[in-house]
Amino acid sequence: MTAISRKKRIRYNRSETQAAWLCLLPSVIGLTCITYLPMIASFALSLFSWNGLGDMKYIGLENYIRLFTRDTKFYGSLLTTLEYAGISVIGSIIYSMIIAMLLNRKVPARGFFRAVFYLPYVLPALAVYLGWKWLYDYNHGLFNYLIKLGGGTSVKFLDSSAMVTPSLALIAVWLSGNLIVIFLAGLQNVPRTYHEAAEIDGANAWQRFWKITIPCMTPIIFYNLLMSLVSNLQVITPALSLTQGGPGTGSYFMCFMLYTQAFKSHKYGYGSAIAVILFLIIAVFTGILFATSKSWIFYEGDDKE
Amino acid sequence: MSVETMKVSRGGHLASKSRREKTADILCFLLLILLGLIVLFPIYWIFRSSLMSNGELYAYPPAFVPPAWRLENYSETLKSFEYLKFLGNTMTILLPAVFGAVVTATMGGYAFARLRFRGKKLLFTLCVGSMLLPSMVTLIPLFIGWSKLGLVNTYWPLILPHFCGGGAFNIFLIRQFVKTVPRELDEAATIDGCGYFRILVYIIVPAIKAAMIVVGLLKFIELWNDLLQQVTYITRRDRYTLALGLNIFRGSFNDDWSSIMCATCLSFIPGIVFYLIGQRYFVEGIVMTGMKN
Numbered sequence: 001m002t003a004i005s006r007k008k009r010i011r012y013n014r015s016e017t018q019a020a021w022l023c024l025l026p027s028v029i030g031l032t033c034i035t036y037l038p039m040i041a042s043f044a045l046s047l048f049s050w051n052g053l054g055d056m057k058y059i060g061l062e063n064y065i066r067l068f069t070r071d072t073k074f075y076g077s078l079l080t081t082l083e084y085a086g087i088s089v090i091g092s093i094i095y096s097m098i099i100a101m102l103l104n105r106k107v108p109a110r111g112f113f114r115a116v117f118y119l120p121y122v123l124p125a126l127a128v129y130l131g132w133k134w135l136y137d138y139n140h141g142l143f144n145y146l147i148k149l150g151g152g153t154s155v156k157f158l159d160s161s162a163m164v165t166p167s168l169a170l171i172a173v174w175l176s177g178n179l180i181v182i183f184l185a186g187l188q189n190v191p192r193t194y195h196e197a198a199e200i201d202g203a204n205a206w207q208r209f210w211k212i213t214i215p216c217m218t219p220i221i222f223y224n225l226l227m228s229l230v231s232n233l234q235v236i237t238p239a240l241s242l243t244q245g246g247p248g249t250g251s252y253f254m255c256f257m258l259y260t261q262a263f264k265s266h267k268y269g270y271g272s273a274i275a276v277i278l279f280l281i282i283a284v285f286t287g288i289l290f291a292t293s294k295s296w297i298f299y300e301g302d303d304k305e
Numbered sequence: 306m307s308v309e310t311m312k313v314s315r316g317g318h319l320a321s322k323s324r325r326e327k328t329a330d331i332l333c334f335l336l337l338i339l340l341g342l343i344v345l346f347p348i349y350w351i352f353r354s355s356l357m358s359n360g361e362l363y364a365y366p367p368a369f370v371p372p373a374w375r376l377e378n379y380s381e382t383l384k385s386f387e388y389l390k391f392l393g394n395t396m397t398i399l400l401p402a403v404f405g406a407v408v409t410a411t412m413g414g415y416a417f418a419r420l421r422f423r424g425k426k427l428l429f430t431l432c433v434g435s436m437l438l439p440s441m442v443t444l445i446p447l448f449i450g451w452s453k454l455g456l457v458n459t460y461w462p463l464i465l466p467h468f469c470g471g472g473a474f475n476i477f478l479i480r481q482f483v484k485t486v487p488r489e490l491d492e493a494a495t496i497d498g499c500g501y502f503r504i505l506v507y508i509i510v511p512a513i514k515a516a517m518i519v520v521g522l523l524k525f526i527e528l529w530n531d532l533l534q535q536v537t538y539i540t541r542r543d544r545y546t547l548a549l550g551l552n553i554f555r556g557s558f559n560d561d562w563s564s565i566m567c568a569t570c571l572s573f574i575p576g577i578v579f580y581l582i583g584q585r586y587f588v589e590g591i592v593m594t595g596m597k598n
Contacts, residue, residue: 038442131348
């Protein structure tokens with residue numbers, strides 16, 4: 001009790017406090033004016049009908065009701081977004097984990113390889129998508145040439161509503177070099193002694209991978225999973241640059257729908273309602289991840305599991 | 306005698322183990338080469354397409370090496386693709402924005418790592434929490450705000466936000482680095498009469514230079530790729546960035562893949578150059594963060 005009250009009476013040094021707030025002033029302005037206030041404004045705006053010029057009209061939950069009951073494209077958009085996020089998150093986590101494991105071995109020219117796998121990430125997104133559009137070309141693209149060479153029939157990668165999402169997600173996997181670097185940093189922190197001890201006990205490489213590497217990496221897998229989920233659910237660039245949402249609702253991602261409704265049709269209230277739903281979806285996913293994290297994340301020095 | 310045999314057998318075991326490891330290493334190396342080639346191949350294919358004529362591109366089977374190096378494709382493309390102007394516009398946005406992000410993130414990271422003040426925990430939670438908030442949710446209100454200020458179609462909406470802390474992740478990254486700087490250095494400087502800002506400038510900044518470069522590069526890549534903000538705020542053609550310019554160029558040269566690939570390769574260049582300059586710091590920086598706490 002006394003300890004607590006003593007703790008509460010920490011005397012903050014006045015000049016230190018002043019310096020701190022001065023240093024944090026830009027961040028505080030940023031957090032208020034470009035993060036939290038606009039977020040609240042989005043929630044408020046979603047209850048109105050507004051075209052940006054005339055009067056704002058309060059319509060309650062009408063925007064949401066319209067989305068869920070009358071908008072024919074909304075469910076397509078929702079499913080497309082989830083499909084894209086699912087494929088690209090799982091794909092890029094597995095891909096970058098494998099590359100990181102390979103790079104973690106004693107191989108020559110490691111720095112060079114690291115640079116190679118990271119390279120796609122630093123290229124400008126729009127140019128990347130344009131380049132891939134050419135690779136995916138139905139008549140003259142590289143992939144269809146290879147497929148025909150192998151005896152298959154040409155695939156409409158970007159021009160069929162079933163293939164467009166997986167095709168775009170594959171580009172996202174190719175772009176995920178930043179995850180490799182983070183995984184690699186994590187792998188280098190796995191204590192060597194664990195592996196050596198297990199080896200003496202006769203564990204083979206496969207067992208060591210599942211019983212040592214993976215558990216030690218769970219915090220980093222969690223971080224990468226979380227971050228790539230949040231960013232991939234907000235996918236918009238490929239739709240904006242290549243497919244314009246099509247064909248059908250094949251790449252009509254939620255963010256693209258939001259953008260189109262707000263900035264092409266000038267339905268700011270309706271767009272905000274989509275933003276709020278997107279926010280809730282991301283909140284649910286991060287909630288699930290955090291809630292389950294205790295059962296599968298291993299922290300060093302933690303006794304249970 | 307028995308000791309002798311044991312030694313031999315143990316030696317034999319170790320030798321076979323290290324031989325196994327060697328084979329595994331070689332296999333991994335070969336696998337890396339294969340995967341590396343697969344990853345690089347799209348880039349090579351784009352580059353090779355930029356050096357060929359459209360007739361050659363549409364030929365079947367496609368040539369893996371350009372029959373002739375048509376470098377004139379580039380001078381031809383540059384006539385209609387205002388590369389230097391778009392690049393200039395892009396840099397007008399990027400350079401101040403990156404500068405602002407690095408400076409304000411460093412200030413914020415320093416305060417969170419070193420200074421004690423009331424409300425720090427709450428502020429830090431709000432800051433880290435904002436990493437999980439989808440930025441799309443703020444798009445419409447921010448656009449309305451900027452247009453109320455009459456600043457749509459200027460570069461301000463693309464630059465000014467980055468002078469506001471430079472993003473939660475970057476503040477966090479700087480904080481982690483500042484924490485690795487020994488406190489004794491600060492204390493020594495305090496005894497010598499340095500204030501908090503002079504400690505920041507003379508002690509902290511030199512010690513975390515690598516992290517600041519990483520933040521700059523991350524910001525550079527992020528903005529470079531951020532088509533959405535550019536599409537939203539810039540509609541005047543003379544203000545177009547490289548990405549917007551490339552998009553419009555693609556639209557007007559619909560099936561002229563040779564020119565489009567030239568323009569694509571041209572817009573790869575700045576990214577590759579910056580990456581080559583910063584690569585060393587980059588990997589070092591991420592590795593040093595170590596994702597601890």
